[in-house]
Amino acid sequence: MCKNIKIMKLKEIYKKEPFHIMDCTLRDGSYAINFNFTKQDTLLISKHLDNLNIPYIEVGHGIGLGASEKGYGKSASTSKDYILAGREGIKKGKLGVFCIPGIAQLEQLKEAIDCGIDFVRIGVDVNNYEIAEEFVNLAKKKSVMIAVNFLKSYAYPIDIFLTASDAVEKMGADLVYIVDSAGGMLSDELEVLIDEYKLKCSLPFGFHGHNNLGLVNSNVIMALKKGAKIVDTSLQGFGRSSGNASTEHIVMILMRLGIDLEIDILMLLEKSDMLMKKFINSNNSRKFDSLDAILGFSQFHSSYTSKIIDVAKNFSIDPKLLILEYCLINKIDVKDDELNILAKQISKKKINKSLNYEFKNYFGNEQ
Numbered sequence: 001m002c003k004n005i006k007i008m009k010l011k012e013i014y015k016k017e018p019f020h021i022m023d024c025t026l027r028d029g030s031y032a033i034n035f036n037f038t039k040q041d042t043l044l045i046s047k048h049l050d051n052l053n054i055p056y057i058e059v060g061h062g063i064g065l066g067a068s069e070k071g072y073g074k075s076a077s078t079s080k081d082y083i084l085a086g087r088e089g090i091k092k093g094k095l096g097v098f099c100i101p102g103i104a105q106l107e108q109l110k111e112a113i114d115c116g117i118d119f120v121r122i123g124v125d126v127n128n129y130e131i132a133e134e135f136v137n138l139a140k141k142k143s144v145m146i147a148v149n150f151l152k153s154y155a156y157p158i159d160i161f162l163t164a165s166d167a168v169e170k171m172g173a174d175l176v177y178i179v180d181s182a183g184g185m186l187s188d189e190l191e192v193l194i195d196e197y198k199l200k201c202s203l204p205f206g207f208h209g210h211n212n213l214g215l216v217n218s219n220v221i222m223a224l225k226k227g228a229k230i231v232d233t234s235l236q237g238f239g240r241s242s243g244n245a246s247t248e249h250i251v252m253i254l255m256r257l258g259i260d261l262e263i264d265i266l267m268l269l270e271k272s273d274m275l276m277k278k279f280i281n282s283n284n285s286r287k288f289d290s291l292d293a294i295l296g297f298s299q300f301h302s303s304y305t306s307k308i309i310d311v312a313k314n315f316s317i318d319p320k321l322l323i324l325e326y327c328l329i330n331k332i333d334v335k336d337d338e339l340n341i342l343a344k345q346i347s348k349k350k351i352n353k354s355l356n357y358e359f360k361n362y363f364g365n366e367q
Helices: 005-016 025-033 039-051 079-089 106-114 126-141 158-171 187-200 216-225 247-256 265-276 290-298 302-315 319-326 336-348
Strands: 020-023 056-058 094-099 119-125 145-151 175-180 205-209 230-233
Touching: 005 216, 020 247, 025 039, 025 056, 039 056, 039 079, 039 265, 079 094, 079 106, 094 106, 094 145, 106 119, 106 126, 119 126, 126 145, 126 158, 145 158, 158 175, 158 187, 175 187, 175 216, 187 205, 187 216, 205 216, 216 230, 216 247, 230 247, 247 265, 290 302, 290 319, 302 319, 302 336, 319 336
Parallel strands: 020 056, 020 230, 056 094, 094 119, 119 145, 145 175, 175 205, 205 230
Antiparallel strands: none
16 A cells, blocks of 8 residues: 655654644633633643643743733733642643733743743744844753744745844754644645755744634644654633634544544543633634634734724724734834724724624734
8 A cells, every 4th residue: 555655755854853742721822811821720731731742831921021010911820820720730741931022021031931831932023033142041041941932924025034033043943833823824834944944954843823814734744744843732722812723623633644642532521521621612613613713714813903993993994804904014013003004094994894803802913
């Protein structure tokens, strides 16, 4: 019987240089419950993930260190409590946190390191990578693994992405992360970015995706086939906006491809159902959401959605149309004057004035 060449290719990649899953349920998933994971939730979930042989586990406020104190959604516990709970629960795997310089302060990263983290992921925009340097230097001195996550990686020309990647490697980062923040990258787009990256840069890379267009699981597999060292998942895809790649799905897909991560799939499914049942209910189930779909289609980060909704209400226009039109101008951030001028122009056209949509919580402006 002929064996599938693509299956064999990924198996051979894994044999030569094993890749890993990073479960970010306890960080990215906190968006979906208004940052209300408790320290007990963190202890319980991290302990079970560790027992299941998940090698990297991220905890904390969805927006990272310092976010609760800065007013980006009040979390149920402090960063210190989350880290200490994770440290208690994780005995075999690696414990880490996320931070965005400017929201997070160096003192908060130092506290996290003192509490026992093994890795930190530093989130920066591609055109503002310089702000990562102090955080990289601090983590490097303390022998903490460092990933630099390039937020909205798709929003910049590839040469700018490569320049930033080269710069953070020189700073001392251990890993560059391609981040599909809006969940709208097509597999071909991701493949092109990775191919260019591998031609010009030597630092290992990871991939963090969202599922606004339903492509995140396939994009994770694409990234692994292209050599990603770490890919992000969460239990039942629980995460910001339309969620992340599902830990369960990715493990099962890799098993179908003949790759043994030493994770008991039946136990994973059992523990996932048990752990996530109280969080996934009729109020935040992973049902289709048209606004999330538009965010992915237009590659617009959900952290700006509250601004979109407010301006759309003021001008009595459909926020989905406002997103589509604004992303023709700017996918990187939202400038208030620019947004209001555009909304006024749309309102004068007297089209798409229907306001028949449901609102849900979008946190942000952190991007």
